[in-house]
Amino acid sequence: MTKKLMKGNEALALAAIKGGCTHFFGYPITPQNEIPEFLARELPKSGGVFLQAESELAAIHMVYGAAAAGARVMTSSSSPGIALMQEGMSVLSAAELPCVVVNVQRAGPGIGGIQPSQADYYQMTRGGGNGDYRILCFAPSTIQESVELMQEAFELADYYRSPVYIVSDGMLGQMMEPVTFKKVRKRKLPDKKWAVTGHGGKRSSNIIKTMALDPERLEETNQRVQKKYDRIKCSEPRYERRSTENAEIILVAYGSAARIVKNSIDLLNSSEIRAGLIRPITLWPFPHNAFAELPATCTKIMCVEMSCGQMVDDVRLAVAGRVPVTFYGRSGGMIPAPAEIAEKVREELRRT
Secondary structure (H helix, E strand, C coil): CCCEEEEHHHHHHHHHHHCCCCEEEECCCCCCCHHHHHHHHHHHHHCCEEEECCCHHHHHHHHHHHHHCCCCEEEEECHHHHHHCHHHHHHHHHHCCCEEEEEEEEECCCCCEEEECCCCHHHHHHCCCCCCCCCEEECCCCHHHHHHHHHHHHHHHHHHCCEEEEEEEHHHHHCEEEECCCCCCCCCCCCCCCCCCCCCCCCCCCCCCCCCCCHHHHHHHHHHHHHHHHHHHHHCCCEEEECCCCCCEEEECCHHHHHHHHHHHHHHHHCCCCEEEEEECEEECCCHHHHCCCCCCCCEEEEEECCCCCHHHHHHHHHCCCCCEEEEECCCCCCCCHHHHHHHHHHHHHHC
């Protein structure tokens, strides 16, 4: 296969088209603007629809309309823009409408800055909107993985009738790497008989709504949707392990931070400190199985994030007190260096 050198955001946009995306609605915000710019140019060439909405609130509800009509639809934004979409995400989840939402994270809180960050972990995994809902959430660490997960995200959104998040950041979005576009496994999907498409009187009308004033009926809806989330928890957790077999310390990181941690592990191993990595690929469902059997040599786990510490909560739940879990992070858009992380590991081991 021919490799093509591409910027991360543009590769995601091309992967969306290859994944069958026909509609995009969004609003510009740095550092994800190359996604709508690329799709504004390329999506109409394949018969798709691109529309710049007047705000993020409008964009996410346009996504609702297109998804309800059975289209493969997506939007993209960055942290404060994604925050504005949270009511829409709750409604999309309640209506069981498939779509893909890309979050190219930037530093916060508030409007923050345009530098890369991972401070949206809670927002991505706990749901920023109201009610009991969860969203399948992929966190790639390379541009190649980004394009593969992007294409698969559309398949899974339709399969589970649910929104799917792709969690990137300003570093992954702006860097360039060679990528190949492989064929993604297509799932056998039923026709969207639930969609509100025209039918010429051949069937009764479909109505998609989320308001249910009868509490018993609403509870039944919640229980049914929770069963779907249970299926996702069983089938979709993904992770990568590296050099964990005889590690005395295991680092946990995702996305861009995991790329840096891999270099830190090489530095540590060259100085005869046995270090390994567990990299969650799905943030929700969190891959608890990755921590099921820790090696007997492991005395400590360190969670490394480009935030003040959010994923560390899930790591501690997964480890369940078997070994101490510590945390090291940088925030505000600051990016830790491999040598910096390696030194923090040495400090932790000296405390043991």
